[in-house]
Structures are given as structure tokens and as C-alpha cells.
Amino acid sequence: MLLSNACEYGLRAALYLASLKQEGYVPIRKISGELDISFPFLTKIFQMLTQAGLLTSYRGPNGGVALSRSADRIRLREIILAIDGPALFEECVLGLPGCGEQKPCPLHARWAVERDRIEQMFAASTLAEMADKIGSPDVRLKSLC
Amino acid sequence: MLLSNACEYGLRAALYLASLKQEGYVPIRKISGELDISFPFLTKIFQMLTQAGLLTSYRGPNGGVALSRSADRIRLREIILAIDGPALFEECVLGLPGCGEQKPCPLHARWAVERDRIEQMFAASTLAEMADKIGSPDVRLKSLC
DNA sequence: TAGATTACGGACTATAAAGTCTTAAATAAG
DNA sequence: CTTATTTAAGACTTTATAGTCCGTAATCTA
Numbered sequence: 649m650l651l652s653n654a655c656e657y658g659l660r661a662a663l664y665l666a667s668l669k670q671e672g673y674v675p676i677r678k679i680s681g682e683l684d685i686s687f688p689f690l691t692k693i694f695q696m697l698t699q700a701g702l703l704t705s706y707r708g709p710n711g712g713v714a715l716s717r718s719a720d721r722i723r724l725r726e727i728i729l730a731i732d733g734p735a736l737f738e739e740c741v742l743g744l745p746g747c748g749e750q751k752p753c754p755l756h757a758r759w760a761v762e763r764d765r766i767e768q769m770f771a772a773s774t775l776a777e778m779a780d781k782i783g784s785p786d787v788r789l790k791s792l793c
Numbered sequence: 794m795l796l797s798n799a800c801e802y803g804l805r806a807a808l809y810l811a812s813l814k815q816e817g818y819v820p821i822r823k824i825s826g827e828l829d830i831s832f833p834f835l836t837k838i839f840q841m842l843t844q845a846g847l848l849t850s851y852r853g854p855n856g857g858v859a860l861s862r863s864a865d866r867i868r869l870r871e872i873i874l875a876i877d878g879p880a881l882f883e884e885c886v887l888g889l890p891g892c893g894e895q896k897p898c899p900l901h902a903r904w905a906v907e908r909d910r911i912e913q914m915f916a917a918s919t920l921a922e923m924a925d926k927i928g929s930p931d932v933r934l935k936s937l938c
Numbered sequence: 939t940a941g942a943t944t945a946c947g948g949a950c951t952a953t954a955a956a957g958t959c960t961t962a963a964a965t966a967a968g
Numbered sequence: 969c970t971t972a973t974t975t976a977a978g979a980c981t982t983t984a985t986a987g988t989c990c991g992t993a994a995t996c997t998a
Contacts (some may be wrong), residue, residue, distance in 0.1 A: 656888040689957050707975045708965025743801040754926040758914050769903050781899040791890055834987050852945045853995025
């Protein structure tokens with residue numbers, strides 16, 4: 649699996665927030681209901697995103713979470729880094745520590761190309777851009793059943 | 794992590810076998826020693842590869858495992874499929890079941906490109922080709938320390 | 939045939955990831 | 969000021985992956 653469960657949930661939830669195009673805080677309970685993600689687990693994930701500065705949160709009635717910047721200035725790469733860390737974009741495909749140009753594994757040259765492309769793909773994708781797609785009738789953020 | 798630990802070990806071990814360019818069976822104990830992989834765990838991984846038809850094994854003195862075909866006819870993709878299954882090449886980057894052209898997630902279009910490239914990369918890489926690189930002095934299949 | 943060597947298969951344990959629960963702290967509204 | 973609502977933080981449980989162990993079967997050598 650490319651991304652951890654937590655990271656998949658975090659991306660989906662952030663895209664959902666961006667798709668609302670709404671001022672103000674959205675309760676985590678609502679998001680977890682909409683996306684079929686367990687509320688306590690999603691709470692933990694949002695805490696990571698809040699600590700990373702990608703979300704702001706507010707307690708109490710009418711509280712919840714909100715994007716800390718406009719959705720066109722948050723890139724998916726940032727969310728992945730906040731939740732899963734940089735491993736995906738740095739590690740050897742064979743798991744060898746220190747694999748790089750100097751001491752490569754046999755796959756390094758080929759994998760490094762794809763790894764960089766994946767990082768570029770996530771770095772080039774903003775929440776706004778991706779959330780826009782949710783307007784299309786078939787595009788979805790949750791399981792069908 | 795892109796590949797499971799078991800799969801990383803399986804690829805390294807298969808590349809090692811290919812690099813030996815040797816007729817006959819190689820004991821798992823020797824491979825586990827050379828690559829610093831736990832012997833019982835590597836045994837289990839080799840059983841998967843044997844059952845998938847990628848290796849042949851032989852018991853008793855002078856027994857061990859060997860590639861079931863010449864190394865230029867075994868592709869890394871086959872090893873990954875045998876150990877981790879097809880998930881990497883099929884699954885949605887957001888983990889949504891049934892994500893595809895009909896009912897895509899917002900990332901589908903971009904991810905499908907990279908996912909296919911990764912599959913192509915592994916499908917295009919034979920054990921022979923990759924094992925050849927181990928000839929170069931800096932290229933390695935095990936941790937340095 | 940006996941003993942050593944090696945893979946096989948299944949049961950077992952350990953560790954990490956996933957997910958839950960509980961208590962506390964902040965805020966708003968009555 | 970009290971109560972309801974909501975996130976925060978940490979302990980806890982569950983599940984999946986990683987890794988180990990042990991008895992068995994196959995094979996070779998003496």
C-alpha cells in the first residue's frame with residue numbers, strides 16, 4: 649500500500665473540507681459521518697494535521713476544524729508528509745538504508761524516477777484543484793455501499 | 794511503504810540468486826547469511842515463490858533453492874505479485890473500493906498514470922538485467938553495516 | 939540402514955498499525 | 969454558573985504484519 653490508512657483518511661477528509669467551500673468550522677463528527685470514517689480515529693488524524701499547521705481547530709459549540717489556508721494553497725504532498733512522513737519520497741524500494749546515487753541498490757536508478765514523479769504529482773496537486781472534481785456527478789470521496 | 798518487508802526480502806534474495814549465475818541449488822541458510830535476512834522468515838518467503846512457480850527447491854544435502862527459469866525470463870513484477878499480490882497495481886490511492894474510470898476518486902486520473910508506470914517498470918525489469926548491475930563495485934543488495 | 943542436511947508446513951510469539959475509550963479543557967448558550 | 973458541545977491528549981484494545989519455533993518429509997552419504 650502506498651499510503652497508510654490514516655493518510656488515506658486524512659486526504660479524503662481534507663478534500664471533503666475543501667469541497668464544502670464554506671467559511672467557519674466543521675465538526676469532526678459530521679465529517680466522519682459523511683465519509684464513513686471512525687470518529688475517534690479521524691480525530692487523531694486531524695490532530696496531526698492541526699499540529700502540522702494545515703488545519704485550525706476550535707472547541708465548543710459551533711466548533712470543529714477548518715483549513716488554515718485557502719484550498720488552492722494546500723498541496724496533497726503536505727498532508728502526506730504530516731501524516732506518513734517523508735519515507736515514501738525518500739526510501740529505497742528494496743528497503744536498504746542509505747541507498748542513493750553513491751551506493752545504489754540495483755533498482756535505484758529506475759525507482760528514483762518514479763518516486764520523484766509521485767512526489768511531483770502530489771506536490772502539483774492542490775486541495776482546491778482536486779476538490780473541484782467532486783463537482784462531477786461520478787467523482788466520489790467515499791465508498792459506494 | 795510501497796512493498797511489504799517480505800516482498801523487499803524476496804526481491805533481494807531473487808536478485809542474489811540471479812547474480813550468482815550458478816547451476817544447482819543454493820541453501821536458504823547461505824542466502825539469509827549473505828543478505829542479513831532471518832533464516833526462518835526467508836524460508837517462508839521462498840515457499841511463496843516456490844509455490845508460485847518462480848523457484849524450484851530441493852531437500853537434503855546439496856539442496857536449496859534455484860530459479861525455475863533463466864534470470865532473463867523472470868520479471869520483478871512476478872515476484873511482487875507472488876508475495877504482495879496485485880494490490881499495488883490495482884488499488885485506489887485513497888483506498889476506495891471500486892475506484893476506476895466509471896466511479897473515480899478525485900485523484901484517480903493522476904494516480905492511474907503513475908500506478909501503471911510503476912507496474913510497467915517492474916514488468917520491464919528482469920532479474921538478469923538487475924542482477925547484472927551488482928557487478929558494479931558500488932551497487933549492493935545488503936545494508937552496509 | 940543410520941545419521942546428517944535441507945526444505946516444508948503449521949503453530950506460535952512479538953511488534954507495529956489501526957482503531958477505541960476515557961478524561962480533561964475550551965467555548966457557547968441559557 | 970451550569971449544561972451541552974466540541975476538540976485534545978493519552979491510555980487502552982484489536983488486528984495485521986513480521987518474525988520464530990518445532991516437528992516432518994525428502995534426500996544424500998557413509
